[in-house]
Amino acid sequence: MPRLTFVEHDGTETTLEAATGDSVMETAVAGGLDGIVAECGGSMMCATCHCYVDDAWIERTGTRSESEDDMLESAVCEVRPTSRLSCQIVLTPELDGLVVHLPEAQV
Amino acid sequence: MRTGPLVIVGAGQGGFQAAMSLRQEGYAGPITLIGAEPGLPYQRPPLSKAYLKTGEAEKLTLRPQAVFDAKGITLRMGTRVTAIDRAARQLCIGDERLDYETLILATGTRNLRPPLPGVERALDLRTLPDATALRAALERPRRIAVVGGGFIGLEFAAVAASLGHRVSLAEAAPRLMARAVSAEMSERFRLLHETLGTELFLGKGATEVTEGGLVLADGTRLAADLVLLAAGVRPNVELAEAAGLAVDNGIVVDAGLRTSDPHIFALGDCAAFPEAGSGARVRLESVQAATDHARAIARTIVRGDATPYAAVPWFWSDQHDAKLQIAGLARPGDDSLVLDSGAVLRFRGDRLSAVETVNDARTHMQARRLLAQGADATRDSLRERNYDLTAA
Numbered sequence: 001m002p003r004l005t006f007v008e009h010d011g012t013e014t015t016l017e018a019a020t021g022d023s024v025m026e027t028a029v030a031g032g033l034d035g036i037v038a039e040c041g042g043s044m045m046c047a048t049c050h051c052y053v054d055d056a057w058i059e060r061t062g063t064r065s066e067s068e069d070d071m072l073e074s075a076v077c078e079v080r081p082t083s084r085l086s087c088q089i090v091l092t093p094e095l096d097g098l099v100v101h102l103p104e105a106q107v
Numbered sequence: 108m109r110t111g112p113l114v115i116v117g118a119g120q121g122g123f124q125a126a127m128s129l130r131q132e133g134y135a136g137p138i139t140l141i142g143a144e145p146g147l148p149y150q151r152p153p154l155s156k157a158y159l160k161t162g163e164a165e166k167l168t169l170r171p172q173a174v175f176d177a178k179g180i181t182l183r184m185g186t187r188v189t190a191i192d193r194a195a196r197q198l199c200i201g202d203e204r205l206d207y208e209t210l211i212l213a214t215g216t217r218n219l220r221p222p223l224p225g226v227e228r229a230l231d232l233r234t235l236p237d238a239t240a241l242r243a244a245l246e247r248p249r250r251i252a253v254v255g256g257g258f259i260g261l262e263f264a265a266v267a268a269s270l271g272h273r274v275s276l277a278e279a280a281p282r283l284m285a286r287a288v289s290a291e292m293s294e295r296f297r298l299l300h301e302t303l304g305t306e307l308f309l310g311k312g313a314t315e316v317t318e319g320g321l322v323l324a325d326g327t328r329l330a331a332d333l334v335l336l337a338a339g340v341r342p343n344v345e346l347a348e349a350a351g352l353a354v355d356n357g358i359v360v361d362a363g364l365r366t367s368d369p370h371i372f373a374l375g376d377c378a379a380f381p382e383a384g385s386g387a388r389v390r391l392e393s394v395q396a397a398t399d400h401a402r403a404i405a406r407t408i409v410r411g412d413a414t415p416y417a418a419v420p421w422f423w424s425d426q427h428d429a430k431l432q433i434a435g436l437a438r439p440g441d442d443s444l445v446l447d448s449g450a451v452l453r454f455r456g457d458r459l460s461a462v463e464t465v466n467d468a469r470t471h472m473q474a475r476r477l478l479a480q481g482a483d484a485t486r487d488s489l490r491e492r493n494y495d496l497t498a499a
Contacts, residue, residue, distance in 0.1 A: 073476075
């Protein structure tokens with residue numbers, strides 16, 4: 001079971017047990033994290049599950065797809081090179097320990 | 108700000124979002140979220156898409172119970188409100204009375220069941236139990252007939268066909284998704300579904316559901332051992348109507364999403380609201396309307412924000428490998444202009460009313476931003492810049 005750490009905008013850290021095959025977004029929603037809204041439920045129709053992958057992990061998560069890039073243009077917070085839609089990061093055993101940072105707002 | 112008891116009737120996407128947004132905005136009073144279905148509030152869009160394939164019900168849950176507890180949102184699921192007593196500002200739940208200072212109606216819609224002989228044989232696709240029953244039925248090879256060529260009927264047909272079932276679909280209108288998209292887009296999806304092996308019967312309404320399948324208006328018989336009824340929905344307005352609130356294809360609200368009673372708001376699928384610009388009353392069945400209405404109402408209640416509601420509508424539908432995205436709201440009679448990219452621009456008079464795209468998130472997002480700006484989205488200005496939708 002990969003473990004996943006979310007760092008909210010105010011610095012609060014939450015570590016959750018995730019299931020391989022679930023997305024980072026699904027893990028956050030099931031864990032009751034406020035910093036992920038996920039309005040469209042992972043359908044790539046919004047940018048309300050925006051996260052910043054920790055620099056140490058960006059090579060392992062990979063970078064965003066073209067469609068993700070297009071959707072992120074509607075994100076309310078700054079889009080950085082490490083920005084991803086967390087619904088598009090699927091957890092694998094190799095991502096055990098992954099750290100993602102959450103933006104100040106999603107809507 | 109009022110801080111009395113706030114009650115939300117309806118725990119779908121809109122009711123849920125209203126509760127969350129009220130807390131996020133800082134509403135300090137008690138919030139009660141009442142839902143007719145049992146279990147935690149859940150998302151409906153995947154029921155005709157991913158859930159049919161995966162059966163992962165737990166992924167539909169909008170938030171775990173702990174989140175509602177932590178935010179002081181009292182959930183009353185499996186509960187039916189029987190009446191609104193506006194004079195006493197109370198809800199009736201059977202014999203029980205529940206006080207409210209502010210009430211939000213998020214009662215949604217229910218499936219339209221046309222009075223066809225044998226219609227009780229047909230299945231619905233609206234709730235999680237509906238989708239679970241359909242999933243179970245798809246476990247062995249089936250001949251399936253679908254009544255209705257709108258989003259739900261077509262999404263289901265696409266999943267069923269890709270699982271190897273024999274699918275036929277009857278639509279009373281002469282083209283698919285006629286209410287939602289241009290004739291050109293309807294045609295594109297007709298070809299997609301025919302390629303998937305689905306037999307389409309357009310301009311042919313169903314007249315009877317029999318033991319052997321479906322009978323159409325022209326006498327055609329579609330052999331089927333499973334009939335899905337996906338012929339549209341009706342807004343749940345009965346509570347509002349019985350309480351004397353204005354109702355006209357939905358619960359009538361003003362640009363602040365308030366009903367004819369200032370203590371009562373309505374949102375989402377059940378609300379008929381004035382469209383920004385035209386002022387025409389519209390009722391939208393979408394996640395976007397439900398959540399944007401909910402946020403606007405929360406801002407009004409908590410901050411007294413009186414900005415008229417003006418969010419750009421958007422819709423999506425996943426059918427096989429095609430993701431249809433619509434930004435804006437076109438009327439069935441609006442003009443269409445097909446771009447080389449395949450995107451369809453819709454115009455009402457001189458103004459861009461909507462943009463339809465398939466697997467083209469970039470254009471879709473450009474269209475959403477352009478429509479939000481409004482000002483320069485005219486036919487001439489778009490032609491002048493060679494239909495580049497990038498907002499200025």
